[in-house]
Amino acid sequence: MMSLPPPVFPAPVSEDIWRRKYRFGNEAGIDETWRRVARAVASVEAKDQPFWAEKFLGLLADFRFLPGGRILANAGTERSATLLNCFVMGALDDSIDGLFTALRESAITLQAGGGIGLDFSPVRPAGAAAVRTGNIASGPVSFMRLWDAMCETMTADRARRGAMMAVLRCDHPDIEAFIDSKTAAGVLSHFNLSVLVTDEFIRAVDADDAWPLVFGEQVIRTLKARDLWDRMLRAAYGSGEPGVLFIDRINRESNLGYIETIHACNPCGEVPLPPYGACDLGSINLARFISHPFSDKAGFDFESVASTVHLAVRFLDNVLDLSHFPLMAQAEQARSARRIGLGITGLADALIMLGLDYDSNAGREFTARVLGTMRNAAYQSSVELAEEKGSFPLFEVDAFLDRPFTHRLPEGIRALIRRKGIRNSHLLAIAPTGSISLLAGNVSAGIEPVYAASVNRRVKRLDGGDDIMELEDFSVQAWRKGARGSVPPAFVTASQLSAEAHLAMQATAQGFVDNAISKTINVDASLPYDDFRQVYRRACDLGLKGCTVYRQGSRGEDVLTPVAAGSICNSDTC
Template identity: 50%
Template sequence: MQSDIANHIWETKYRYYLDGNPVDTAISDTWQRVALAAAQAETESIELWQQRFYELLKDFRFLPGGRILAGAGTDKDVTLFNCFVMGTIEDSMDGIFDALKEAAITMQQGGGVGYDFSTLRPRGFVAHHRGTVASGPVSFMRIWDAMCATVLSTGARRGAMMATLRCDHPDIEEFIHAKQQSGALTHFNLSVLVTDTFMEAVSNDDDWPLIFPLEDPAAGTADLLAEWPGYEQPVPCKIVRRINAQKLWQQIMRGTYAYAEPGVLFYDRINRENNLAYRETIAATNPCGEIPLPPYGACNLGSLNLTCYVQDPFSSRAQIDMARLQADARLAVRFLDNVIDISRFPLARHQAYESGSRRIGLGITGLADTLMMLGLAYASDTGRAQAEAILQHLCHSAYAASIELAREKTPFPFFQADDYLRSPFIRRLPDKLQQQIRQYGIRNSHLVAIAPTGTISLFARNVSSGIEPVYDLSASRRVLNHDGEFNQFTIEDDAWRQWRQQHPDQPTPDYFQTALQIAPRDHLKMQAQLQPHVDNAISKTINVPQDYPFEEFVDLYRLAYESGLKGCTTYRPNPVTGAILSSDDIQSTHHCCSIEREAD
């Protein structure tokens, strides 16, 4: 029995209509449509694969990204991919507006986009050849934001974008403050690209140079050579000015403490851990941060619903059916790999790069509900250990499946065994898997990502989203309609609903922890414990109480860096963005985890 909100989501986001008339008469028709579409990538036994995919989908065990559910097997001119990073923005008017056009085309087809704006000259720079004065990257971001506001992405969804800027760009302070007024850059999430060198400078209380490449190295004296987006080799740069590193770090922290923006991406770790570091440099992510991508990179997502693998929930015998989880992970990898071959792409460059890397992002949802069904607290050592065991099994099963696909269908074209096997992530895999990769190759360069999954989790009986704790056991949630208006629903967490049905006269156990009952450090510990088993990244919001001391807040980001995370996003209620959810109402927010913004 589907809830009202689940039916509403299906009808407004995933149900297939042709000329205004419904083609999918029931949710089972949607599963069949999607299963058949994915099976079309097979060269034989198409009916068999359709049936296997249907069995995986029909009980909400596997939840493909919303673009797949909405577009697979239809006549819509849309992409099935959730996540894109666009090309390097050339620092010229032609280059800027060519990039803007590419973003509009991509969002029109349903993709969220990420951009690194570090290539654009800082405010006040004089162009050597034309003598014009640059207005800086933030000014052009406003043009992107206005474009996004006018482009309604496929279905009941507004476009979402990620903007990044290097911590050594001269306009970094303007970037930090860019969203500190209500209504500013509302379609962007912002993240600062933080380097290891900068974190060291913060620790040492050193001065920090803000730099930019010389437009014409022959026309001036370079202060240093530095890596910079858009250049294959270190480029001569000018030090525009210096700022105390600790002062700049405090500005970043004050901004995200007060306004939930900007987030932080640990640039060097992202690139160091990248399985394709031998051929690409990453400087941006998709809008919610779980997929770091190179220029014109793309990725499609899907999540296993962990609540479906709990046997004997809320009893002393409760356990995870790991064998079934591993088998489903293998099948889900094949499904997502097939999506690459059946999807349209907004741009030929996206298709070319994705065809070369065959990145996918298999993740999980319902983790918090699953732990409660097992009688474990989210903020406990045993809860985190159980979550890590699940992720480790999923990761190793996904890699084993991709190796088998490589044996059957060939490895991804960018695969180079020696270089790939030098990746720190690959070196952490079991020796058997590493040996098989050397012998057979692997079908997909990356396999695991944890997305926020808010919409598809609501669709699947309102299980907890991604690896997030339950925000509230009962809440109001509003969902965007095709006409731009909202419908509001009262919802109950699935695990709590099941508990009350089984134990109508008993008090709620202590392990039913909600997000604001969990200490921020325990949020961070869960993300850190899972990160070693995720080759892409994790979308996770660390909920921070409004009265949380600033000094402890800053310490969270230090711990995030020291714990090996690729990025960190916190959320503390504030006057500009309001609250993500409330038990009585939903306030206006454009935070990355609002239901209209997320990747699914």
């Protein structure tokens, strides 16, 4: 393979994270990690494997493209570990055999390194009689506790916490217990929670109608829709959970809505998935495409981003063929749809380096141009891959081109899909990029604003304890190297932005993303409840697929705490 100059870690935290999470064996530097990964991902090519290994090595160099952490950690190691970050488990069967089979499958998946999402809606409510035994059911929340204990057991000796997402339909009879299940500190600590909110429920809230809670064909009881909505909002105000998933919109917008129904998503929400679906993730580091930062000559290399995307799509498509899957059903689903999720990280830092405010039309227009460039390049690359390797097995050209997202593609790309097919059903997702953003020098994560100029971050050790690391934001580091003062002119932290500013950026991005976006609306601790309660409804109006709001400090000790004024992260899975 080609000779690269030894890479320089962009910050001390980069080398630390590499040693903790991604170094394999006696690798001397991250260049050896990149070579291992590049060779492995190229190994599934039918021909010219050395050529593609060189190409993939160049893609990884200089932290321009950041594959998902499982890819960096496991590709080329011959471990029986998955390269895919997360999965949605199979539909739960409301029986002891079915539930404990699902628990076993979840344990196998967590053991292999994947986070999981589960829809507990099929589980009968507490107090209902079991048909065959006459026993009284304990309800979904009791089974969530079982999963939580299993996750703690399976992942207790790892630096990476086991991550799970539990969802429940807004019309399930136990929805109130679900909403309240994490209001006490330390309960269900391995779960994120989201309510599956339907269009019908939103209409009932707006009309102040009664709302039936049902199981199967039976209405168990009714309550006021607005009372249930308010209960959700008050729980989120107090503890940061639950979030909401606008499930009808998710299915309506899915490129595979003609053949599958989605009931859940991965733990951070960026990939809604059918039963046994998987996340195959990677991110373009936008901070690496800036020229002449902090100056009147500052520019962004859109052409290089497009060429990087073109190669990254092939890389992530190869991962689907290379990866070990904990369950055969996961392999079958992943390879029949060939979903990938290419996203971005470092957006806020890129904006700061270009002198653009996060909450400005210019900032949102730049974001739209970047993501539009990526969308077009990704779809064109997938068409070319289909011409070479074949379309994904579930592809039906007329049905695929009749989906809302594909209707919005440029006509030239639609014509190419009609003529040549397409390799991947979905191509874009914006993940939270917690650890890989640290690897790249503590660039701002995903599309989030910067948390603070400097933060203390809790990092989990293999022995279960925590280390505290003081970190400086990537753009602030670059600014201070020029001896130019404390922070750049366009610098702003998450808590200094209004909730509307967060939502507006997420809405801008969602128009170009066929999966979804992991985004936390961080708001100040002092925000009044009457202001907070508008955020989820506004998210619905803006066409988002989901929303999570975190009020600073509402969950006790946080993963990130600002050294200077700023915001904080909301989750142990950041």
